[in-house]
Amino acid sequence: MNIEMIRAAAGRLEGHARRTPLLSSPFLDEIAGRRVWVKPECLQHTGSFKFRGAWSALSALDPEVRKSGVIAFSSGNHAQGVALAAKLHGVPAVIVMPEDSPKLKIENTRAYGAEVVLYDRDSESREEIGARLSEERGLTLIKPFDEPQVIAGQGTCGLEIAAQAAEQGIEKADVIVCCGGGGLTSGIALALEADAPGLRVRTAEPEGFDDVARSLRSGGIERNNQLSGNICDAIITPQPGDITFPIMHRLCGPGLVVTEDEALRAMAQAFNRLKIVSEPGGAVALAAALFRKDEIEGDDVIVTISGGNVDAPMFIRALETLE
């Protein structure tokens, strides 16, 4: 896993992934007490950064292997990213999802052209289903984060941040990244190490699901005690990845942690001041910049908004935090 893989992924993504802008608002600067720069990956295809990694992984496959199709386990943003990337490559995608997944997520994944295979969480193993389907049909598994070509794709977001920060004259800043398994975080960290060494990556996670912050502190991989019961579900994973964690440990500053209420209030500010739609898990980095300012250093802070796939009732909950 190295910077050359990220640069190669950027070449493959050119003309396919969106180069998202870098947004700002004097109102956010006022709240944060420093300049806040926002990288809105909610504006990426399929509404999250996951399209980058999915495209990177698919485009890196041998065409003979790729044409048999790909498979992913996900009920969320990774599923949609893989489904659309496969469709645009003209190859089949199978997405294995729990049968109690939200209907909208199932429908969206199907609408992006994927075949959705549902399973019963209690009585079936998705790994067994996946292994059987892969063998029968020659499908290639696209892992959500602990896979070099996926990390390389997410890292292209970091190359853009480095270039956009340089355009704004920012040489030194914390870059806060919404962190689940660490694919986006480790990819951005490698990109910044090469192209903007004055920018330091920090992770943001929901309170009670801070496996990465604890792992960074202890120096070893720590697990979450629970995997559900938080509105930031899109970025909750059991533990950091075997490939992503050593990169994060080497390059990241201390992890930041925010409450659900702070995530909702950050969503409301992104609506009000940036005119963008973020999901709770996608807003934790902005929440850290706005509401945990004493834990951040420097005159500038850069944050990712990792996704915007949120339904109306949850978004209304966020808007209700205004005034």
Added chain:
Amino acid sequence: MNIEMIRAAAGRLEGHARRTPLLSSPFLDEIAGRRVWVKPECLQHTGSFKFRGAWSALSALDPEVRKSGVIAFSSGNHAQGVALAAKLHGVPAVIVMPEDSPKLKIENTRAYGAEVVLYDRDSESREEIGARLSEERGLTLIKPFDEPQVIAGQGTCGLEIAAQAAEQGIEKADVIVCCGGGGLTSGIALALEADAPGLRVRTAEPEGFDDVARSLRSGGIERNNQLSGNICDAIITPQPGDITFPIMHRLCGPGLVVTEDEALRAMAQAFNRLKIVSEPGGAVALAAALFRKDEIEGDDVIVTISGGNVDAPMFIRALETLE
């Protein structure tokens, strides 16, 4: 008023205004029955395209004249655009607003650094107040649309659309523009005439406030019978401008008209599929593309989202149209 003024404005806006992206979603294509491309000016500074025209006008002033300051009559997007452009030029801005303007708009305009002068709509004339202040302080009036340097600034959005359409291989399409006084529409029309002659501008307006559609049909300037009572208030003006109308008449196709409900449903789709926040008046062009498809020609349609300055209760009303 000509294309060279637009190109010169683009030079002055470089590094100051945002180059907004061109977004799309297969879900919107499905509804519209053709490919839909969205130019989200809600992501522009101050949340609307108005910053372009304001920056263009301020930057075109003689520095000696500019340093005394500028004045504008507006309670909305133009006020915020002028306020921020003046602040960034380091010169004073006075914004004359009705005293019954929404508190949030007054506060935002002040927060962008402007001095807000309130007047009583019933007993005072804003023109008299403006004339007195201008004389006393040497302020230059920045008109909202019928002013060549303002039109030139809005036209920079058209230069971007021409370049972005070419990148996507779109040679022929209707370009639907949310239309009030016609500053954005005429600026985009001039830019496309020069840089993308296969793209034809169409106006979009709210039902009952279709002065431009009627003017385009009759060939002369027609007025609106009323100026309030519609949620698309941001784009309602008494009549098209003396400078903007001849340009629109020469270059635009027939005007499109949508209902308030269609505007709300378009806002909901922009939330759901593009992850952006639009105001009702800013969503009329997307509404026309999605819900008036029989009145549009071609395989592709490009629409502007002109602004995103909407408060939470109105946005919630839009979200409630989903399902």
